[in-house]
Amino acid sequence: MKTIEHIAIFTSGGDSPGMNAALYGIVKKAEQSGIRLSGIRKGYEGLIDGDLVPLDAHKLQKMVHRGGTLLKTARSKRFLTLEGRQRALENLQKNEVDALIAIGGDGTFKGLLAFSEICDLPFLGIPGTIDNDLAGTDFTLGFDSAVNTAIENIDKIRDTAEAHNRIFLIEVMGRDCGYIAIHSGLGTGADAILIPESAHDFIQLLEKAGSYDREEAFIVIVSEGDELGAEVAAKKIKEINPDVDLRITKLGHVQRGGNASAFDRMLGIRLGAAAVEALLRGRKNVMAGILNNELSLTPFDRVVKEHQVNDELQGLLKIFGN
Numbered sequence: 001m002k003t004i005e006h007i008a009i010f011t012s013g014g015d016s017p018g019m020n021a022a023l024y025g026i027v028k029k030a031e032q033s034g035i036r037l038s039g040i041r042k043g044y045e046g047l048i049d050g051d052l053v054p055l056d057a058h059k060l061q062k063m064v065h066r067g068g069t070l071l072k073t074a075r076s077k078r079f080l081t082l083e084g085r086q087r088a089l090e091n092l093q094k095n096e097v098d099a100l101i102a103i104g105g106d107g108t109f110k111g112l113l114a115f116s117e118i119c120d121l122p123f124l125g126i127p128g129t130i131d132n133d134l135a136g137t138d139f140t141l142g143f144d145s146a147v148n149t150a151i152e153n154i155d156k157i158r159d160t161a162e163a164h165n166r167i168f169l170i171e172v173m174g175r176d177c178g179y180i181a182i183h184s185g186l187g188t189g190a191d192a193i194l195i196p197e198s199a200h201d202f203i204q205l206l207e208k209a210g211s212y213d214r215e216e217a218f219i220v221i222v223s224e225g226d227e228l229g230a231e232v233a234a235k236k237i238k239e240i241n242p243d244v245d246l247r248i249t250k251l252g253h254v255q256r257g258g259n260a261s262a263f264d265r266m267l268g269i270r271l272g273a274a275a276v277e278a279l280l281r282g283r284k285n286v287m288a289g290i291l292n293n294e295l296s297l298t299p300f301d302r303v304v305k306e307h308q309v310n311d312e313l314q315g316l317l318k319i320f321g322n
């Protein structure tokens, strides 16, 4: 095995609060181990274009709390092509990179799997996505911050909803996974939570939402991946009772921004340091995660397997209304 002297790092896919904390964890651990680091700007796009920059540990120390990512990020179509991946490989060779750390979500890990077919450098992954949709970690970086942002905003919507006795359908992010919806819905006392993973009794919801003379708000949290979706749900409620006073709010990208929560800062620092450590111990093509509050390393092909809201939480939905 070749000694690792130079590690390159990038952030990829949708940014998530905690990515900067992970970069900070990486630079500090690398500093301690005498490893040279390069940042790659704009994810796989920068890898293809050879956009390597030095990483400034001092700057990262001052922005450990910040959302977004110092290295910027992108969703790269070019990396889906073999030609794109070959150019990326040439850039790594040209810059004498010995190992690669990627911080991102599902698409990032699928990219690494494809890249590993033509590049035998060791890769290490860190789960960075607000969706919490990766196996091999209890929590992905940014999920906790996104849920806190969602909760803060849903609480505000409740104030106005109660004032008008209105129905609100509030759409939250999560792609095909209902974790953000279930956490933010239960935490705000929502009347119903619609997630992609579990069939909901929409007829009962319609009756509750559309039929009675309302002297209070009715809050429904809809995960963006839910098969019905907020618009169709609203239309169906209106069909039952055209007079209901109903609004739809999509929380959207506000969930991706803002300072990282205390949990995500700590998670980022732990996973950043663990990723460098794992590379130095000779591990490759695994994602660093936290399972039962212990660091763990999971092979990429297991990470990208479907990860859905677990049965215990789905059971809670039945108790708290669905």
Ligand code: F6P
Pocket: 014, 075, 105, 129, 130, 131, 173, 174, 175, 224, 256
């Ligand atoms: O994967 C993170 C995420 O925010 C999803 O929740 C959402 O579906 C998607 O990214 C939005 O992507 P974009 O910022 O490219 O519109």
